[in-house]
Amino acid sequence: MVRKQDFDQIAPLVWEIPTSYREDMRVPVRVFASEDILEHAMDDKSFSQAVNTACLPGLVSHVAVMPDVHQGYGFPIGGVAASHAEEGIISPGAIGYDINCGVRLLSTRLDYEEVKSRLPDLATSLYHRCPSGVGESGTVPLSNADLEQVCRDGSAWAAKNGYGRQEDVEFTEESGAIPGADPSVLSKRARDRGKPQLGTLGAGNHFIEVEVVDEIFHEEAADAMGLRKGSLTVLIHTGSRGFGHQICSEYVKSFQSAVDRYGIELPDRELVCAPITSPEGREYQSAMACAANFAFANRQVLAHHARSAFEEVLAGSVDDFDLYPVYDIAHNMGKMETHQVNGDEVPVCVHRKGATRAFGPGFEGLPEVYRSLGQPVLVPGSMGTASWVLMGTEGSMAQSFGSTCHGAGRTMSRTQAKKEVWGEDLRDELQQNGIQVRAGSMPGLAEEAPLAYKDVDAVVEVVSDAGIAAKVARLRPVAVIKG
């Protein structure tokens, strides 16, 4: 286990495990954390996993670890690693099974107080319109040809087929489709899992929340994002569902032999990888892009269903019940990007697992309204607690490969949470606090109890003070929809 004395504090909120810690480390690990968060993260295997990650071949500069870090499998959640685009590797397990798990935020022109009495109906309508739960089928069954088109076009497929509009596509990372998707590499099993699942929320920590803008920290950015104090927003958190899980599982397995072929030695089989430029590496990128684009389309379809729920409940009683896109961003993804490393522009594949891209001002790929400000970053908190809207900074570009935190981060196992919390009690407590809850599974609700997570406000203070994101607005939930 990594101990506190193994770290060098290189800045007030940055702690480094140098390569001298273990001889197979190729780059150091840099953790963004307060002393308190750092000490608590030593309770599990987060930093041992970060050290293992630092052994991957072809990494540049350092492995960055966000303050919402917790133990995962192979790669820690909250980890960021950039491998050289020509000499480095790509690792499916380091991106995760839920490829392009991410978050979409929609703003409204509705004041919370104006529609407060309709929230129970709104929560019920969202729950019924947005299929959730394990293995649940969606409302958009796809043919094989449709699925291939979703893989290529992502959000644009959904918008073109009546599940959204052009501005939704524009306000999505990579305009809702990362390049290079090639459905010809997909297995029958991946296709069979993907075809019925478009437009589903899933289970676990996935959710839809209706939230109120509680506090604004950056007026200009909040204005650009359509966020006004007291207005309602909708936050959608889900990913590529069984389609992505299947694709990742297949490549983690097939890469077990790739490491032997390329003479790569690893401390953990879950970190298996292949050179980015190898046939195996290229094929995984093509499959990963299919899953990523499926996830963008999935959140797009759910956003469309959320609009329908608002229309069903509020049409006739308010003038404008529309949901406007703020942004949609991934937090499990491998992206080909260029970053400054020791003064040079270096092409890299940035693996972000439980970490959010947070590009600073001036990035051409942002919608024009955000270009001079920085990319919106969406940070859901634990259920029933605050969520945050941040934006990328020059500091995130300089320190963390344009990345920042993705949530609160767990501190307690699911089993322990269920021992300490009864799902029905939690639902009642949230409802007493003015939060509508619609959940298919009470044990599932208990597993996601706020006490199982870090304080998201403390996590956000770290990334803000360390300069790897800037605060824009704080949101508080008024309705939670879960599988």
Next chain:
Amino acid sequence: MNKGGFEEVDHTADWSIRVWGSDMEELLRQAAKGMLQLLNARPEEGQGNWLDIDIEAEDPEELMVSWLEELLFLHETKHITFLEFDFRSVGEKHLSAAAKSAPSKRPDKHIKAVTFHNMDIIEKDGNIETEIVFDV
């Protein structure tokens, strides 16, 4: 008489079990039981069907992952659970089994994937054992 079992191992975010058995067959059986317990995959009343499962792998760890993935895939896509297993042949790199299935009650737990993390099938105290981490 095979003596095997499983127990949950604490994990911050995902699920993990330690599994042991006298041989590979028992290890595979206990791992399946452990995963189904985590899934809370309870059978509905009704007649079960026997399904054939044949798997080839490069080594025992991959065999374990592939076995559990197969059961997970069938559980999620066909909404079934499993009542018992009849292993016809088990080696370090292959298995041939029949699994008695039954319709599953609406599942309220989800496992995204079976991982290779920390998986290392070792001999200990006259048994073989391993840890298995599931992505949740």
